[in-house]
Amino acid sequence: MKKIRIITIVFAIVFATGTTGIAQDLTGKQIVEKAYNRATGDDQTSDLTMTLVNKSGDQRVRTIKQFTKDLGDIEKSIMFFVSPADIKNTSFMSWTYDSDESDDQWIYLPALKKTKRISSDSKSDYFMGSDFTYDDLGDRKLEDDTHKLLREEIMEGKDCYVVESVSIDEEYMYSKTITWIIKDSFIGYKKEFYDEDEELLKILSIKKIEEISGIFLITNSEMKSVQKNHSTSMVLSNVKVNTNIPASKFTERMMMREM
Amino acid sequence: MKNLKIKGLILVLILTAGQYAMAQNTEISGFARNYTGVLFDNGDFSILQNTLNLDISKSGDKVAFKANPILYTYNADSLDLHFRELYLDLYFANFDLRIGKQQVVWGKADGVFITDIVSPLNLTEFLLPDFDEIRTGVNAVKFDYYKGNSTFGIIWLPNFTPTEMPQANSIWYVKPDFLATPTFDWSKSDVKPSLENSELFVKYSALTSNIDFELMGAYTWDDNSSMHIQKQLDLSSGSPVLTVLNITPEHHRLNIGGGSFSTEIKSAVLRGEGAFYNGKYFQTEDMLATDALVEKDYLHYLVGVDFSIKNVNFSTQFIQETILDYDENMLSEEIENTMTFVARYDLLRETLHLELFSYIGLTNEDALIRPKVTYDIEDSFSILLGSNIFVGDETGRFGRYSNNSMVYAKIKYNF
Numbered sequence: 260m261k262k263i264r265i266i267t268i269v270f271a272i273v274f275a276t277g278t279t280g281i282a283q284d285l286t287g288k289q290i291v292e293k294a295y296n297r298a299t300g301d302d303q304t305s306d307l308t309m310t311l312v313n314k315s316g317d318q319r320v321r322t323i324k325q326f327t328k329d330l331g332d333i334e335k336s337i338m339f340f341v342s343p344a345d346i347k348n349t350s351f352m353s354w355t356y357d358s359d360e361s362d363d364q365w366i367y368l369p370a371l372k373k374t375k376r377i378s379s380d381s382k383s384d385y386f387m388g389s390d391f392t393y394d395d396l397g398d399r400k401l402e403d404d405t406h407k408l409l410r411e412e413i414m415e416g417k418d419c420y421v422v423e424s425v426s427i428d429e430e431y432m433y434s435k436t437i438t439w440i441i442k443d444s445f446i447g448y449k450k451e452f453y454d455e456d457e458e459l460l461k462i463l464s465i466k467k468i469e470e471i472s473g474i475f476l477i478t479n480s481e482m483k484s485v486q487k488n489h490s491t492s493m494v495l496s497n498v499k500v501n502t503n504i505p506a507s508k509f510t511e512r513m514m515m516r517e518m
Numbered sequence: 519m520k521n522l523k524i525k526g527l528i529l530v531l532i533l534t535a536g537q538y539a540m541a542q543n544t545e546i547s548g549f550a551r552n553y554t555g556v557l558f559d560n561g562d563f564s565i566l567q568n569t570l571n572l573d574i575s576k577s578g579d580k581v582a583f584k585a586n587p588i589l590y591t592y593n594a595d596s597l598d599l600h601f602r603e604l605y606l607d608l609y610f611a612n613f614d615l616r617i618g619k620q621q622v623v624w625g626k627a628d629g630v631f632i633t634d635i636v637s638p639l640n641l642t643e644f645l646l647p648d649f650d651e652i653r654t655g656v657n658a659v660k661f662d663y664y665k666g667n668s669t670f671g672i673i674w675l676p677n678f679t680p681t682e683m684p685q686a687n688s689i690w691y692v693k694p695d696f697l698a699t700p701t702f703d704w705s706k707s708d709v710k711p712s713l714e715n716s717e718l719f720v721k722y723s724a725l726t727s728n729i730d731f732e733l734m735g736a737y738t739w740d741d742n743s744s745m746h747i748q749k750q751l752d753l754s755s756g757s758p759v760l761t762v763l764n765i766t767p768e769h770h771r772l773n774i775g776g777g778s779f780s781t782e783i784k785s786a787v788l789r790g791e792g793a794f795y796n797g798k799y800f801q802t803e804d805m806l807a808t809d810a811l812v813e814k815d816y817l818h819y820l821v822g823v824d825f826s827i828k829n830v831n832f833s834t835q836f837i838q839e840t841i842l843d844y845d846e847n848m849l850s851e852e853i854e855n856t857m858t859f860v861a862r863y864d865l866l867r868e869t870l871h872l873e874l875f876s877y878i879g880l881t882n883e884d885a886l887i888r889p890k891v892t893y894d895i896e897d898s899f900s901i902l903l904g905s906n907i908f909v910g911d912e913t914g915r916f917g918r919y920s921n922n923s924m925v926y927a928k929i930k931y932n933f
Contacts, residue, residue, distance in 0.1 A: 345897070345898045345932040374725070377824075378826070379782070
């Protein structure tokens with residue numbers, strides 16, 4: 260069995276609702292906070308297509324159906340692998356708490372017909388062989404890093420804040436990250452990740468942002484590993500927000516019912 | 519030959535039905551696999567198997583069905599075609615009903631069957647098959663009632679299915695040592711289907727924020743038959759000589775109660791499982807015992823932990839079996855200790871998988887060691903090279919198969 264952990268694929272860099280206009284004299288932390296404090300809706304359903312491309316141009320594609328719901332002090336997510344065939348109907352469920360309590364995560368393996376609790380640790384592991392780690396895909400807390408505004412810059416016609424973030428954990432896998440955040444919308448547009456030797460490791464680029472039911476969501480992004488010449492694209496489709504997904508969707512019963 | 523033709527016809531019907539099912543938007547998936555093994559001992563093939571496993575299913579909001587025919591071919595002339603599962607699901611607001619032939623999996627243990635006793639085992643290849651193939655589907659009505667994160671389940675099995683054991687000509691058959699040629703009376707070996715002979719299993723389970731747990735009970739039959747032995751001795755020469763040995767295999771009722779749990783501590787997952795078996799029969803050398811059998815209560819339990827170090831995933835379990843009110847004439851050990859150990863490591867963006875799985879018999883100092891390497895040539899197409907190595911005391915559960923150590927390869931295509 261591959262050891263796989265649930266993630267919440269909502270991306271850490273998303274638009275903060277209704278915040279436009281000029282932000283005078285903002286600190287790096289305030290800029291990142293505005294980017295983090297996004298509206299994502301009370302629940303969300305989407306199809307995710309993840310395409311891994313190696314240096315030879317060979318592609319491996321994974322498709323996932325995912326559901327998330329904010330229940331106040333707990334957010335629940337469940338996802339089902341649709342393809343490839345060898346992992347079809349594998350499902351994952353995660354309960355994430357607003358408090359410091361660790362996430363609860365489970366995997367259902369259809370071949371074993373068994374739901375197993377899995378550790379929510381090891382966020383530096385790569386998700387399904389992609390260029391995204393679990394930490395990249397999850398919600399990082401504002402206080403996990405110190406944030407410094409480096410400069411302002413025009414990036415591909417967009418006026419951006421450039422913020423450097425350094426983890427307060429010295430053992431963290433990235434020595435630093437540098438994020439380009441669009442000034443008038445606080446959408447994260449590009450992010451560079453640096454390894455322990457402060458060499459550029461990989462780059463996250465946002466390809467598409469869509470407004471769905473009043474919520475701005477990143478629906479196309481690409482993580483390119485500069486050092487390993489490998490890339491992963493993440494494309495969301497059939498996105499629905501605030502459809503009143505019942506809480507009973509996030510149970511073992513649903514994991515085992517498969518798709 | 520006729521049997522082969524009939525099975526071939528059934529296969530054609532299934533595939534035709536599959537084509538029709540696809541036209542009805544029914545899902546068809548499965549895998550095709552070749553499995554070839556060679557014994558270290560003499561270079562003979564330990565297994566030459568081709569498999570076609572089909573999953574035919576259709577699911578709606580209120581009803582679903584699933585059919586899982588599986589076809590095995592062995593060597594050049596042997597065909598095994600059967601349904602592992604064939605059932606209907608009915609979905610209601612707070613409960614589900616599943617009716618038909620189905621596999622049921624309980625408990626938190628890996629590769630150890632303590633509370634996971636609803637589906638009997640197919641031991642025709644010992645413990646080597648994948649865990650979904652080692653369990654036999656059973657005819658059952660399964661009722662599950664849901665409340666929040668809790669489930670209360672009842673399973674009724676109208677007819678009994680025993681453990682499937684290796685045939686006498688199999689390399690996995692362990693020939694018993696008899697002091698005289700036995701005569702077998704099979705008249706009591708079957709459990710006749712009836713309401714009185716049906717089996718009942720109940721379970722309460724919950725997934726919570728701190729712990730997952732299950733509590734279960736069963737009124738069931740021992741999947742393994744007990745050997746009732748009647749002997750006749752000739753005393754005419756002054757010393758007793760065994761002249762007649764009659765053996766009557768018979769299944770007996772078991773009452774079982776147990777549970778399991780799983781929780782995360784720091785970055786490891788701690789698991790535990792245990793069950794109390796009431797009314798299990800054991801062989802004895804006590805001359806006063808009826809049919810050389812005694813009825814005892816029995817405990818089976820384990821504790822396990824899953825953890826990672828530097829991207830290597832480890833899992834280990836300690837298992838103990840204890841016979842209560844033990845007497846020294848019994849042939850089984852009073853306490854038997856076993857361990858399992860698993861290490862897994864994925865490379866090349868999870869296309870290359872290295873695994874070492876071991877059963878270690880601590881009491882008998884024997885082991886089954888199972889290294890394997892799997893490479894995903896592309897999505898859904900993989901090749902596996904592995905070995906099953908039996909070592910240690912030849913009276914042990916694993917060491918007895920020391921001549922069956924083998925190397926094997928599997929090629930598998932999922933669709």
